[in-house]
Ligand code: TXA
């Protein structure tokens with residue numbers, strides 16, 4: 001029996017109610033699907049870690065439905081962080097800020113900071129608004145994949161990743177279709193340095209931030225990302241070995257812009273017309289490669305900035 005439910009008003013309300021009662025819900029966002037739980041409910045949040053097989057000290061992102069809830073989770077918000085929030089929320093950007101007392105260790109991995117974002121997805125926002133009406137302050141939601149694996153960008157992939165580990169009585173997955181962006185949110189550290197720093201690249205880029213707010217932001221330099229699973233050796237990885245350099249071999253899966261021909265003997269997995277489509281289809285294409293039991297998938301990443309940077313970051317990690 002499937003755990004996927006259509007996003008009818010009844011099911012969206014049911015999701016919010018079940019979340020308040022300790023359920024885990026597979027939730028569509030504009031980036032990737034999340035596995036959501038009430039961020040104040042310790043046993044529900046612990047179940048997220050168990051279901052994903054994620055180490056307990058890796059912090060989660062708290063999702064809120066509107067900016068008024070930001071002050072519940074954080075304190076001493078710098079002016080620039082508020083400007084960023086107002087400029088890019090709802091949207092694919094996460095801010096790391098000093099935590100308040102409701103952001104407990106089981107959400108922050110014991111750190112004194114907390115990650116927060118408002119997603120830009122109708123279904124997610126409606127679930128969040130209902131959840132707030134039931135008295136909830138926020139939903140902790142990591143990507144809905146097993147630890148280290150590829151993030152799901154459609155409901156069926158969530159079920160394939162985690163379905164057998166969910167509680168069939170309480171938990172379910174809301175079908176919000178294909179995610180628009182396709183890679184996880186841009187994470188900006190507004191806590192540990194006085195300079196804005198991008199810890200994880202995403203759809204909101206250095207240039208977007210500069211042009212919309214005038215702020216200079218530095219791109220992560222990798223080393224200091226200890227409490228940051230995306231910074232671990234292998235992550236975002238399918239079963240197939242991901243290859244990002246050298247030459248593709250016959251029998252390899254092949255992902256590249258449509259303007260690039262498929263090398264002799266390779267199995268074409270995706271032919272996006274532009275970089276946004278590249279990001280949107282990337283994780284599905286990797287899953288298609290696994291379903292075809294390919295041993296290697298060659299990803300030809302355009303040599304550009306913007307979202308290409310986010311793609312490169314993910315695929316370099318997957319290739320390890
Ligand atoms: O787009 C997204 O951000 C998706 C959707 C579901 O919202 N969520 C997501 O969550 O990618 P997750 O758990 O897969 O990745 C969250 C990242 C982790 O690398 C985590 O270490 C980092 O955010 N993070 C969370 N809290 C942090 C903190 N206080 N300091 C530094 N990094 C933090």
Ligand code: MG
Nearest residue numbers: 142143151184
């Ligand atoms: Mg993840």
